[in-house]
Amino acid sequence: MSLFGVIFIAAALCLGTTSGASLGVVYTEGGLVQGKNHRMGLFSSVDVFKGVPFAxxxxxxxxxxxxxxWDGVLKASQYRDRCLQVTLMQSGSQGSEDCLYLNIFVPQGRKVSTGLPVMIYLFGGAFLLGASNDVSFLGNSxxxxxxxxxxxxxxxxxxxxxxxxxxxxxxxxxRxxxxxxxxxxHAAIAWxxxxIRAFGGDVDNITVFGQSAGSxxxxYQMLSPHNQGxxxxxxxxCGVAVSPWALQRDPQAMARKIAEKVGCTQEEHMTAxxxxxxxxxxxxxxxxxxxxxxxxxxxxxxxLAPVVDGDFIPDHPSKLFHNAAKFDYIAGTNSMDGHLFAGADIPSINQKYKTTHPEEIKQLLAGLTMEKGTAAVNSSFATYSEHWGPNPEKATIKKTVVEIETDYLFFVPTQIALQLHAKxxxxxxxxxxxxxxxxxxxxxxxxxxxxxxxxDVQYVFGKPFDTPVGYLPRHRTLSGYMIAYWTNxxxxxxxxxxxxxxTQWPLFTNKGNPVLMINNKINVNSVQYNFRTRYVQYWSTTYASLPNQAP
Structure with a gap:
């Protein structure tokens, strides 16, 4: 390298060091907080504030x-405990009741950032587990x-x-x-x-996003009357309020079951x-x-899931989408979202040398559609098996199981929510x-x-860039696409x-129902119209019109 090149790089590094912006100590309603500045590039960094209390x-x-x-300056440099919860394998507990904290990541250039859009993330975990810093990924959350x-x-x-x-x-x-x-x-969003203006954020440009139970x-945050403005x-x-797993079916029965397990058996004293x-x-x-x-x-x-409480959720979620009309909205699913559940319900779908039998699928459908009875089992099985032909391949039958659970639990409810929002x-x-x-x-x-x-989550959060050793170039391409679409x-x-x-992403309307297929090869042909419309029609109309079975 030439002497000029060495001098140029040294000068650039020096300039980057001296000109990098950082917030330093920030004043919040609870007191002063100080995070840490992390260098990202020659003239870019991110101020990170971990464990800031919002309640x-x-x-x-x-x-x-x-x-x-609090008094003094809160050193916001460590994640705080997750909320008390069961472990993934349900064998113990972890976390604390002192857990209402959030983490803030603020990008900086040569000057301290101001007026930035804000994106608040709600984690998934079936309403049962999870945390804002969940899942260590090669050393990082x-x-x-x-x-x-x-x-x-x-x-x-x-x-x-x-x-x-x-x-x-x-x-x-x-009670x-x-x-x-x-x-x-809601308290975190309000905080x-x-x-957030003190951190360089635009209070009039806040987006809330999440995955699974967080999705x-x-x-629900859109549908609740408590989030005006x-x-x-x-x-x-991958989940909406009208998903069949998004609302408790019988909260009173669940409360009694919990109460019995912990010895609170007297009805009149159960709550206390x-x-x-x-x-x-x-x-x-x-x-x-x-x-x-x-x-x-x-x-x-x-x-355990949300309930219609007459307050935060005043009515069945399908009747609350007028409250969501004031928000711009993206909603989607993964193409095989249901596999996580299908593999547990019918393990043979993941076993190469085992056959999945049609009777297993009928049994699964009987469980999923128990409120509708035999007619629902027969009609849904006929709908999903009609393309099999006389001698379907093993893989075809196995994929059908995944399609059923994906459609029923994720894709169709999401399409219904999108239609209600667009309406x-x-x-x-x-x-x-x-x-x-x-x-x-x-x-x-x-x-x-x-x-x-x-x-999908790893790509939205840029893991292929953060930990490149675990990914290939196509994964970084996809991650770049998703970050651009989401933040735009x-x-x-x-x-x-x-x-x-x-490529352009067309607005969703009830005519054509355009869907953007997201992968590392997005192009003009990635927009599909009337995608899986037959199955949306089946679950939302044919199945819904079947009479409920008497209890």
């Missing part, structure tokens, strides 16, 4: 309350927001909220109204709205007893009985639909597998206004 330590089965504040903030030019905020028994137990009435986790999310939560846009990744019970015992009482798997579809074993928004606010169909990266899955549940939408309400994207 006080929650009182058991009560709405969150404002944090009392899966939800680490640095790459998305830096590449997208937005502030990213990740939020803790109560889950499991402590977040969603309800008696179905005023334990439930939805405490949704109230926590961001009040405080459903995003939809707090945010502007929303993105649901639950409030005084050891929080770990309460948490473990809400675990999923993995030993019972196979007796009914796994999705119905996830019993009420009437193009005053924008509606967009997508399907993420990148082939799976999980090596033990069948060769026909596309995107399983949650496989957050900035303008239009996913192709801003950073360059590979």
């Amino acid at each position: 006080d330590i929650p009182v058991r089965f009560e709405k969150p309350q404002p944090h009392p504040g 899966l939800y680490d927001g640095k790459e998305m903030a830096d590449r997208g030019g937005v502030i990213v905020v990740t939020v803790n909220y109560r889950v499991g028994t402590l977040g969603f137990l309800s008696t179905g009435d005023s 334990l109204p439930g939805n405490y986790g949704l109230w926590d999310q 961001v709205n009040r405080n 459903v939560s995003v939809n 707090l945010f502007r846009r929303a993105i649901s990744q 007893c639950l409030k005084m019970t050891d929080p770990v015992a309460l948490t473990m009482a809400g675990k999923v009985a993995l030993s019972e798997m196979g007796k009914e579809p796994v999705v119905y074993m996830l019993e 009420y928004a009437k193009l005053k606010q924008r509606t967009y639909s997508y399907v993420f169909n990148m082939p799976t990266r999980i090596p033990m899955f069948p060769s026909w597998m596309e995107a399983d549940h949650a496989e 939408f957050a900035k303008t309400g239009d996913p192709h206004r801003g950073q360059e994207v590979p």
Whole structure:
């Protein structure tokens, strides 16, 4: 290298060091906070604030309350505990009741950023587990927001909220109204709205996004009357409020079951007893009985979820989409979202040398459609098997299982939610639909597998850039596309206004129902119309019109 080149690089590095901007100490309503600045490029960095309290330590089965504040400067450099919850294998508990904290990622250039769009992320985990810093990914949280903030030019905020028994137990009435986790999310959104300007954010340009249970939560935040004016846009990744797993079926029965497990058997004293019970015992009482798997579809074993409480959720979610008309909205699913559940319900679909039998599929359908009875089993099986022919291949039958659970649990409810949003928004606010169909990266899955549940998250958060050793160039291409579409939408309400994207994404309307197929090869042909319309029609019309079976 020439002497001139060496001098140029040294000068550039020196300039980058001296000119890099950082917020330093920030004033919030609770007090002063100080994060850490992380260098991302020659003239770019991200200020990271971890563990900033947005509410006080929650009182058991009560709405969150404002944090009392603190003296001095809060060193916001470490993630705080997740909310108390069961472990993934349901064998123990982890976390704390002192858990209502959020994390903020602010991109910086040569000057301190101002007026940036804000994106608040709600994690998934079946309303049972999860955290704002969940899943260590080669040393980093899966939800680490640095790459998305830096590449997208937005502030990213990740939020803790109560889950499991402590977040969603309800008696179905005023004794334990439930939805405490949704109230926590609302409190975090309100805190961001009040405080994010001090971090360089635009309070009039806030987007809430999430995946799975977090995706459903995003939809509930849109539908609730309590979020007027707090945010502007929303993105649901794999779940909506009208999904069959998004609302508790019988909260009172669930409350009695939990109460029995912890010894609160007297009906008249049940609520008081639950409030005084050891929080770990309460948490473990809400675990999923993995030993019972196979007796009914796994999705119905996830019993803790939001409820219609007459307050945060005043009515059945399908009747609340008029409240969502003021938000721009993206909603989509992964092409094989249901595989996570299908593989547990019918394990043979993942076993190369085993055959999946039609009777197994009928048994699964009987569990999924139990409220409709035999007629539903017969009509749904006929709908999904009509393309098989006389001698279907093993893979065809196995893929059908995944299609059934994907459609029933994710894709069709999402299409219904999009139609309801478009109906009420009437193009005053924008509606967009997508399907993420990148082939799976999980090596033990069948060769026909596309995107399983949650496989989209790594790309939205820029993991292929953050940990390049684990990915190939095509994964970085896809991640760049998704960050651009998501952050363009957050900035303008239009996913192709801003950073360059590979093709236009048409507005969703009830005519044609355009869907953008998202993978690393997006082009003009990636927009599909009337995608899986036959199955949307079946579940939303034919199946819905069948009479319920008498209990």
